[in-house]
Amino acid sequence: MISCLExxxxxxxxQALLVDLTTGTILYDKNSDVxxxxxxxxxxMTVDVVFNEIKNGRLSLKDKFKISKKAWRMKGSRMFVNVGxxxxxxxxxxxxxxxxxxxxxxxxxxxVSGTEEDFVELMNRVAxxxxxxxxxxxxxxxxxxLEHKMTLRDIAVIATRTMMDFPKLYNLYSDxxxxxxxxxxxxxxxxxxxxxxxxxxxxxxxxxxxxxxxxSTLQKGRRLLVVTNGNKTTGMRARESKRLITYGYxxxxxxxxxxxxxxxxxxxxxxxxxxxxxxxxxxDIAITVPRGLIKDIRAEIVYxxxxxxxxxxxxxxxxxxxxxPGKKSKEYPLIAGESSKKLGFFSRIxxxxxxxxxxxxxxxxxxxxxxxxxxNAKS
Numbered sequence: 394m395i396s397c398l399e400x401x402x403x404x405x406x407x408q409a410l411l412v413d414l415t416t417g418t419i420l421y422d423k424n425s426d427v428x429x430x431x432x433x434x435x436x437x438m439t440v441d442v443v444f445n446e447i448k449n450g451r452l453s454l455k456d457k458f459k460i461s462k463k464a465w466r467m468k469g470s471r472m473f474v475n476v477g478x479x480x481x482x483x484x485x486x487x488x489x490x491x492x493x494x495x496x497x498x499x500x501x502x503x504x505v506s507g508t509e510e511d512f513v514e515l516m517n518r519v520a521x522x523x524x525x526x527x528x529x530x531x532x533x534x535x536x537x538x539l540e541h542k543m544t545l546r547d548i549a550v551i552a553t554r555t556m557m558d559f560p561k562l563y564n565l566y567s568d569x570x571x572x573x574x575x576x577x578x579x580x581x582x583x584x585x586x587x588x589x590x591x592x593x594x595x596x597x598x599x600x601x602x603x604x605x606x607x608x609s610t611l612q613k614g615r616r617l618l619v620v621t622n623g624n625k626t627t628g629m630r631a632r633e634s635k636r637l638i639t640y641g642y643x644x645x646x647x648x649x650x651x652x653x654x655x656x657x658x659x660x661x662x663x664x665x666x667x668x669x670x671x672x673x674x675x676x677d678i679a680i681t682v683p684r685g686l687i688k689d690i691r692a693e694i695v696y697x698x699x700x701x702x703x704x705x706x707x708x709x710x711x712x713x714x715x716x717x718p719g720k721k722s723k724e725y726p727l728i729a730g731e732s733s734k735k736l737g738f739f740s741r742i743x744x745x746x747x748x749x750x751x752x753x754x755x756x757x758x759x760x761x762x763x764x765x766x767x768x769n770a771k772s
Contacts, residue, residue: 407623
């Protein structure tokens with residue numbers, strides 16, 4: 394992820410982070426590396442661990458866990474499970490995700506690891522494995538504890554990995570309501586109900602940390618992730634989070650400059666069975682930029698010309714440098730789209746004669762720069 398692109402926006406949230414997940418670009422950052430009480434937002438790590446158990450075949454949505462007295466007695470937001478009852482993993486997940494049930498979170502923790510304490514050890518191991526760097530989790534619920542602290546950046550990492558690693562299970566986050574034990578509860582995520590493409594994830598609140606939210610939205614194929622915390626009221630949480638999302642879509646454009654496998658340039662080959670080969674990108678090259686700067690983006694393709702055979706398809710032979718006024722340039726590798734075998738002795742003589750007669754650059758003599766206007770780039 395790169396640093397914030399613009400400083401023209403501000404929010405009343407004490408901490409905030411806005412990320413364009415299409416390109417991994419941070420659009421806004423306010424105190425995202427400060428350790429704060431995450432409240433129920435940390436439940437996304439509880440859910441992530443359970444999703445991982447399901448993905449690896451150690452658990453299924455149809456499995457049932459028995460509700461302990463500890464789970465049943467949990468205070469705060471609840472799913473209202475009955476002590477001693479058997480509840481499916483799927484329902485417990487919905488109870489955590491939609492209803493933010495502390496009882497459901499403890500039931501899942503005990504069902505997976507035997508005790509909540511053992512589950513917390515598993516949570517922290519998995520968290521470190523997926524890239525969480527500074528947070529410490531001491532329970533499965535986010536219940537207030539001086540040692541239970543997270544950064545907004547770590548929360549964003551967990552949310553992103555959940556979407557990447559468990560795309561089908563992630564759909565559980567989009568439910569607008571869930572009814573259990575004849576008690577219907579609406580999803581506490583305010584953005585879910587606003588018609589702005591939100592399909593997850595979690596809210597949270599503690600007296601120490603204020604009101605928080607981690608939410609993901611998808612509009613026209615472009616996904617943004619927002620995390621806010623330290624909001625004074627539920628209304629402020631909803632308002633500031635929506636403002637950030639609106640700002641991200643309005644002020645920035647995610648642009649696919651080149652698609653994976655697309656021929657970007659034809660490069661000359663020296664002493665090869667093919668005189669030219671295409672230079673292609675192994676993956677999509679996409680960037681996020683302030684909308685007003687799209688017309689000023691330039692691409693510079695850099696490689697030694699002519700390339701020397703033999704060349705195998707997939708060899709890294711060049712790079713493309715994306716330049717944008719006032720911003721640090723970004724480099725991406727380019728690979729050979731086709732192979733070019735080295736010519737035999739007599740063929741090489743002929744090739745050399747042609748080169749001497751018709752001219753050309755000496756081998757490796759310079760870096761060839763090709764500048765292209767990207768005014769018509771896809772967005």
